[in-house]
Amino acid sequence: MTANRVLYLLGSAAPPVLNIAGVIERAQAADWDVCLGLTPTAARWLDDELPALEELTGHPVRSQYKLPREPDVWPPADVAVVAPATFNTINQWALGITDKFVVGFVAEAIGKGIPIVTMPCVNAAYVRHTQFDASIATLRVMGVHVLYGDGGFVPNEPGQGRPNGYPWHLALDAATSALTRRDAGRE
Template sequence: MSSPPPRTRWLEPDLADLRELTGHPVWHEYKLPVAADVLPPPDAILVAPATFNTLNKWAAGISDTLALCLVTEAIGLELPRFAQPYLNRAQAAHPALGRSVAFLRECEVNVLLGEGGFVPHVPKQDDVDAYLWDVALPT
């Protein structure tokens, strides 16, 4: 597998740990249609942290990355679907987000936003260490 593209570079230091944890390669690019699947079929889909852009593209059915392709297919495959956003209050106030979240919830995506999930932070005052992974990944 080639090295990660720039959009996944932030994850590169953790790739070996993720491979060890899951027992599978971390896939970040499309495979050729004739190539064998290297991952087992999923039991569920979790999108976390789900950005403003990702939530809006998912709701619009845009699948211009491998990750978006997988989550848009998850709706049709009827897999259990969860999304835990990570965004600020200014983004959360944009009307497109409310429409996208409502549509995803109509599609039975459990969007963990608001009480009991992620509460948007003040712009430019985010605290990535405070992200509620325990809500997205309950034990």
């Protein structure tokens, strides 16, 4: 099976990223060609699994910017999903702080018109910080489909995480819907 839809799956260092192989397999079963990008800390968390993840996707796992002389190693994205998206990733993205490959890609993708879905993974203590709500609002204004609150990720209290209950299916469903909307707009 050759997938003709390219999904950039971009993850931050939150516990659900430890289950990323299963998410890739579900996306591939739905006919997505998946390219995996990770924040540097998430890549460190998955260091022992990176070769297997590259074999699973058929693409290098990226966590750093490429050098100007290096070719692009991924096909162009049809849709990007940023999940799990940590407090840091959400805020850096909304503020345009692009020192990380994952954040830099999605910041630029907004301007390129690539559909983007994000689903935070933060605890309730982090969301009490006023910048978080401002960042969520900023991303929504820029056209990012944010799966947060009702119909998305609902924060838990600190120390009461549910990494196996992270609603990955919502992110994958939203990616499919975003692509369908984009394609309908081209007709």
